[in-house]
Amino acid sequence: MSSVFESFLSTPEMTSAWGDREFIAAMLRFEAALARAQGQLGLIPADIAQSIVGACEVDRFDVTQIVRDSGRAGSLAIPLIQALKETVALLDARASTQVHLGSTSQDVIDTAMALASKPALALMDADLATLVKALIDKAERHAADPVLARTLMQPASVTSLGLKCIHWVAPLLRSRARLRRAAEEALCLQLGGAVGHLAQMRGQGAQVAALMARDLGLRDPSGSWHTQRDRWIALACELGLLVGSLGKMAKDLSLMSQFEVAELAEPGEPGRGGSSAMPHKRNPVACMIALAAAARTPARVAVLLGSMAQEHERGLGGWQAELGEWPGLLMSAHGALRAMAQMLPALQVDTARMRGNIESLRAVLPKEAAQEWFALDLAEQAAMQVRQQLQSWRMQGLA
């Protein structure tokens, strides 16, 4: 759970992913996988491994107490591992010394971050697919529908709504591809032991890592990345870029939804986008959420980039700042994406008003300017680009 405001700025899935219970459960998945791998390789006896794995159930733990103790300890891992040892000891006294063997706090926490982020990104990939589809539908349907093109917030010429849709969707298609590639790189197991060289694993560190990575469905990065954060923060940058592109679309939609422009409107439904004072209002709340995310996310990326200078083998402050910011990044990004993906398929388009706004402008311009820059058939030029682009995407399997 996060602050009360994330309830409308994010999604239930994303706020719960970073809640106490879920995150402690992800940490326990790491400890179980570690014991399983070490058992398999004979680093610890198989029955002891079994006892440890059996203890790694979140329901066995007083999550609230562990989280409370983390404040004093300066890390979530310390009280959890202490509690895990005690829990294991109840099952098998000898086993407790074999818990977390050769590993370190950052191993379990970084891996849990990756474990929590993986389904979060899958969720976003699916929402992105929905949003892309809706925009491509609109691009197709409105390929040649004329609408004012505006530069520096003033009418500049005529384009088509379809081309505007193409311009909204193209960056999302690129984001989807780049996000997948960045996630592939970044969603790694972390396993370095105390200072990165896994000396406590008696030469079998690499094999432990390989087994754990397969077990947990994460990439094996061949070496620790305790203070090499570039792949992880590259993923954050991609989320920043996605939110930037969503914000651009939301900005345009909110401008085109102004009463005086009225070319587009978010769908109205009971309980959605109303006002506590003014019953006549219909607020563009999906755009609001995307714009809020666009205002917040760049700074979050900046903290993450700025925290890369983590000292030596584990940073003091920088790593912790990164942990603190990461959940908010995903919360904002998913909030924005979900809001737009849910709204867009039902976006209302008023093609008559689009034409009407062009006509109003033509009426006040010198005839020559009206003809050169605001002829309705300029939309045809735009439509040609729409059709070419759609065909090209279809050939690539993207549309």
Next chain:
Amino acid sequence: MSSVFESFLSTPEMTSAWGDREFIAAMLRFEAALARAQGQLGLIPADIAQSIVGACEVDRFDVTQIVRDSGRAGSLAIPLIQALKETVALLDARASTQVHLGSTSQDVIDTAMALASKPALALMDADLATLVKALIDKAERHAADPVLARTLMQPASVTSLGLKCIHWVAPLLRSRARLRRAAEEALCLQLGGAVGHLAQMRGQGAQVAALMARDLGLRDPSGSWHTQRDRWIALACELGLLVGSLGKMAKDLSLMSQFEVAELAEPGEPGRGGSSAMPHKRNPVACMIALAAAARTPARVAVLLGSMAQEHERGLGGWQAELGEWPGLLMSAHGALRAMAQMLPALQVDTARMRGNIESLRAVLPKEAAQEWFALDLAEQAAMQVRQQLQSWRMQGLA
């Protein structure tokens, strides 16, 4: 509650202040004060005011449901006011139309922000007093104790630990004064009605505001500040400056606590600053928390400054971004302050090592440089400044 990581980066008081229940309770305080004031001025009948006030108890509400509905509504106020009307209707059917009369979502939310921030700032003021006292004690005790002064991370000359303490505490004293002034300005009632002019209050808007401000212990700003955020964000800037000064001190302490320097050490206690892998470790966890806050806070201030361009009479996205960032700002700031205030009184100082480090340097320098720049009695020059400064603060009642 916030993400699992705030459990060690912030304080229980501050994370709970922005939890669902506490914030809804603050919103209800606004609604009760509004009804009370309107009842007193005859804008609504006294018994109806009484019914509304009676309903404004957080226990009467399904907080979880309200928060959940806020996602769809795009605001916390809409489902709360709906629920409040329903609750009031149970007590007094006529009264429900008089709920929230002439007010707007932003009135209740902004005021609740101020109500939640006021005790938070009082808590910080008290922690600041503790920290200042501890530093002044250290300045006094170590006024003339020589220690290396370092510039660009290299030894530069000799100063005294007392003067270093003076340089750590002076910005905190200034922050305390500036924070009080900024809070005095910023902790305002928000009451503007739908678009800022309180037209629905039949000419008695100013009186309603005056009564409410007194009732709630907030300043009456004489007019709405829905999209004039300068005083509010000025308070955020002050928090940013405070965290910056705490970060500077934490940076110095962590450098002076390195094993090879060993002039200072955070106190060691069971359960504090240990390591999950290495039993010999004693980590400077208070500094860690302050440094994490120092890495995160500037970006949060940037979001708040960047969100000031809120459109017209209520912003789309900017205001909501501000709401989203504010709790994190206070969480980080209090986490950092509390950590340092609790640790500092027990900070361990090794004056012998301080001298030893100077001697080690003198041993490798040409005699002339050693004498000009690293004579131990340079600490006396520093001590004179310490004593003057302490006396000056005492005369101002600051020390």
Next chain:
Amino acid sequence: MSSVFESFLSTPEMTSAWGDREFIAAMLRFEAALARAQGQLGLIPADIAQSIVGACEVDRFDVTQIVRDSGRAGSLAIPLIQALKETVALLDARASTQVHLGSTSQDVIDTAMALASKPALALMDADLATLVKALIDKAERHAADPVLARTLMQPASVTSLGLKCIHWVAPLLRSRARLRRAAEEALCLQLGGAVGHLAQMRGQGAQVAALMARDLGLRDPSGSWHTQRDRWIALACELGLLVGSLGKMAKDLSLMSQFEVAELAEPGEPGRGGSSAMPHKRNPVACMIALAAAARTPARVAVLLGSMAQEHERGLGGWQAELGEWPGLLMSAHGALRAMAQMLPALQVDTARMRGNIESLRAVLPKEAAQEWFALDLAEQAAMQVRQQLQSWRMQGLA
């Protein structure tokens, strides 16, 4: 000079203030004042002081070479002081050892920053006065002219243009007062010597500082602030707040200037706001400059806040980052302020269109909503607030 783009985003005065020659000249003013004060107090012979002062003319120096050498040296001060010693030696061989006596690089650079910033802030204060006056005139003239009030980018009710002007100008009045106070605090002499205690000044450090401060027209802060940056960065925050308020106004003006809204327009003149492609365009270029500044400035403030954790007695990287960001902060802020101050007096207001937009809305609303929320006489409620506010400012001498 700054990058080619500041030519339209800033002002000539502000870009030249941070150019090579001007800044070196400010550094030389520090060195001259130091010699003068030390001569007066007998720390150096009077004739030697005279020789040093005589050498401190920027025309005597190869500015380009000094700036080029600063790259290798890691500081502007080192090659300048070297060159100053050589120049002084030409005049008086004995004098060259007395140059920069007991001071340090940061003393001269920080003081030069304050010297360069002082007239820059005076310039901004004057532009702020112009802008405030223009807005107050508009508030008065349009006190009761009805205009749509808009929330979340949708019409919400009716207000007056005068009240909108009041809401734009009030934060600027507060900014002006706060900026003066912050400048008063921040524009300090820096004089700490190598590590802050002026030990090389034989007990007369405080007197040297007092004389220099008076000579240079800066505040004497009673002690060095080499790594206590709070007052300096507090001034940066104030600039951030000012730009935020300018950005809010620019956002509103640009929205109200859209072709479909057409309530306001920036004045059109030859060579101003045209388009390279579209002769019919009239772009709101003053708003553009203010909005660009509003997008850039928060991040600059964040760097400054984030650079406060400067190590020990002089930071490695943090101080230099601060130096690098400061000029851009003032360039953006003045660019935005000047653009708005020059444009605002000639802002075109179309009161008929303002009414027309209200009428268009009333025409499509249910009669009851039209009457309750969009009656033209709601502007009278707003006008009352305008008049009260103006009177209150007049009584305080602000309007």
Next chain:
Amino acid sequence: MSSVFESFLSTPEMTSAWGDREFIAAMLRFEAALARAQGQLGLIPADIAQSIVGACEVDRFDVTQIVRDSGRAGSLAIPLIQALKETVALLDARASTQVHLGSTSQDVIDTAMALASKPALALMDADLATLVKALIDKAERHAADPVLARTLMQPASVTSLGLKCIHWVAPLLRSRARLRRAAEEALCLQLGGAVGHLAQMRGQGAQVAALMARDLGLRDPSGSWHTQRDRWIALACELGLLVGSLGKMAKDLSLMSQFEVAELAEPGEPGRGGSSAMPHKRNPVACMIALAAAARTPARVAVLLGSMAQEHERGLGGWQAELGEWPGLLMSAHGALRAMAQMLPALQVDTARMRGNIESLRAVLPKEAAQEWFALDLAEQAAMQVRQQLQSWRMQGLA
């Protein structure tokens, strides 16, 4: 040229790349390529194309005047194109109407940005190669040299300097690959005409673009990207990641170069890293520059991400903010990279001191902890990883 401080925080190549003359020259390359392409395709007569191309020499223009006029115009393109038309008219009166045909301000400016960035990135690629090579040499030479590993700024165990080098260089290798890919995507021609559909090019827009892209050595993105900034800002993110990794290395080096640690030292040479007050100082100025860049760059990336929400077909403020920030991004990044690349080959390593620091720690630890965590032969574990990694890079042609 940029502010006086970039003289030591950046490089001459990078500050001049964004100077007035160089940028205007890049803009003229666009105009020449446009005329050439249009001439080739028969959109304008071949001799007219020739006249335009002939006029596009920066020496024919009063650069200072053009830059000065850009302030009023709100764009560099407007006065340049005006001046180009006048220059062309002198050569060929008919030709002047064919200048800039079917194009727009943003086409020429965005393309000039790409043209200026391309050699800048090539320069960085070469410096990156130098730095990588130097680090790989160090990794090899010191593969098994024991050094303290430190976590949370406290000794944690023993590793090898070689492994530390591997951890510094691995992110740089990844950055180099990612930067090339991002540059390949981002260094595009911009050609959209007034509003993105090139309607003024009589159906030959795509061919004009293809010819121009080949001519200018840029990618043809098949369509305009006036307000789709994702590829461009993705490149900025990569620069942010590179600076983050450089900052991490600089942080470590500066910590290991402290007098009390003394394991590493930047090379000392005349005029490099000295002090204006203290002749004994040797400051780590390369680290200083990299750390300053690491403090500044994340905020710059944040502005760029935050400016992505550019309105409609050309943004008001957002695009201009992007233009303003971009040069500083490259200046900081190259400053940091160049400083580290020049320093690293001559970095001084004191292996005896590295061992000495371990011994000092062992002397104060319980024997068991000393043996488990601080045995010198732990460096062998690290060395194995070093050798494996180097071999793997060699097989990939990376080392």
